[in-house]
Amino acid sequence: MLKIENLHVKLEEEDKRILKGVDLEVEAGKVHAIMGPNGSGKSTLSYVLSGRDGYEVTDGSATLGGEDILDMEPEERAAAGLFLAFQYPVEIPGVGNMTFLRTAVNAQRKARGQDELSAGEFLKVVREKAKTLKIDADMLKRPVNVGFSGGEKKRNEILQMAMLEPKMCILDETDSGLDVDAMKLVADGVNALRDEGRGFLVITHYQRLLDHIAPDVVHIMADGRIVKTGGPDLALEVEKNGYGDILSEVA
């Protein structure tokens, strides 16, 4: 599904290398987790994959379903099936949440040559999905993320994911700023989307999110590289001993 080979990335504005040869493949139907200390390059990886400005790819490739995504515009990547749940969802005053969702859904449908959803069809689907995420009518009406609590913002990200039905979902620190109840709600939303055709890349600091979203594969990232890959046990090891042991082991 998502295949990253020897990816090297530096900051566009300064001579700072962030990713130094990342190799990673997420298969359809699988959940991969990336853990790692601060500054290891986890979030940069998510931004580079989704097409944010400010980074320069100096080597390597990233493909989604065999298609090179690094030359695509962010909206083309989205239409190709890539979705990033932001660590810090952006507040957009003046743009209604519902208008935003409908515009996004229909823009992607149009890009893929599908018919746009009518207002009625859209409303029906969004209400149903919002309900399971405990997103009320007021949150749908309000401007995008404006005045939302941390938990509401993350639930709103998952609602967007549910509406857009991407092939490949990247979750960047989705657990940050969430209490246990909110995390469970978000995890349930993610788990409901797990199926054979969809891949997940869950970026997190802590094991606790992985208690709720059980990964198939766990990677440890440090200094711009994947330094260790293993099963779910690897996350437990990090939780118990921190990153120190693993990093000294691979050094």
Added chain:
Amino acid sequence: MADAHKTALDDRLSALSMPEGGGWLGRARKDALARLGAVGLPVRRDEYWRYTDPRALTRVEAPEGADVDAGDPFDGLDAVTITVTDGVGGDLPSLPEGLEVQRLAEAGAPDIHWAKDLYGALEAAGSRPVLRPLATLNSAFATDGLVIRATGPVGTPVRIVMAGRGDAILHHVVKVEAGASLTLIETGTPGARANTAIEVDVAEGGVLHHLRVDGGDDRHLNAHLFARLGAEATLRSFAMARNGTLTRNESTVEFTGDDAAATLAGAVVGEGRVHHDDTVFVTHGALRCESRQVYKKVLRSGATGVFQGKILVKEGAQKTDGYQISQSLLLDDDAVFLAKPELEIYADDVACSHGSTTGAIDETALFYLRSRGVPEARAVAMLVLSFLAEAVEEVDDAGLQERLLEHLEGWLAA
């Protein structure tokens, strides 16, 4: 008076003739001409014309202008519609209860008329301390205008539609009597050049909603609003404009009664050879009045935006609440925004604030929208609309707001 002002006036007067007619209107015109003679016409080096070159507005020949059908957001609205072609008003429709409308010439003929105390008088008051000679010229030479009075709550808006390409000088007088209310809508600015003035008197507890939409690209417009508000009166004035070679909107508001409120707002979309100047002067001369100025501009490809806004709080105007914000969104490096906010306060128990910002589109928000699949141009349009919507929201009528937003969306999609 400096020679340049006099020369500019002499040139302009050579091509103007005062409309015939005696009565109070004739005297008011002559009085205005005398005032104009003392000050001349504005030139670039005048303090309040520093950012805007007045020559296209003052010169003898009107600039070229095409007759652009820019669409009208109020088409189909249930309204009392009056069309003014090349500065001359058309037939008057039948009017609802509580509303009186007359052509200026008709109102100016009799010896006694309520408009006699307002015509030229509010303009003269609003021309101090800042001179507004083009408004004074308007008082002297207006080719036509409407004299409108609301004596009770008028449910149907009055809609003035300007048409034609002529060099129009229009002067309206509006009086909202105590407890009465009225909505006044102006659209369809002529292509070439127009000098418009509206004098507004809102008596105790009266409410006036004023909307203006200017769509034509070639416009050279100097529009003036002079408002005087009595106790507990309300004024809400909103102007929306797209492009325009030269637009100068001058709004002056004076609070003469306590507990009144005024909102002045504007939304501008400018692309290319565009110069748009909003110049505002609010005078607080009474207790506990509230004024809001909310001006938003989106500019690109050489467009220039200007905002000059002043709040003057006179001695004794305690508990004044004055607010002013002017913001621009520059969509590329070729756009310019010049802002001169001013506060002058002679009372010690007031709350006044002003702010001005200039910025580019929020890249983080843009990326967020694009990452969800919204194409860049559409995402920019959404962010621009949300920026301008904050000014449209100052219009206190959901139905009219919706029409305005829809029209703005059309402008942004064009």
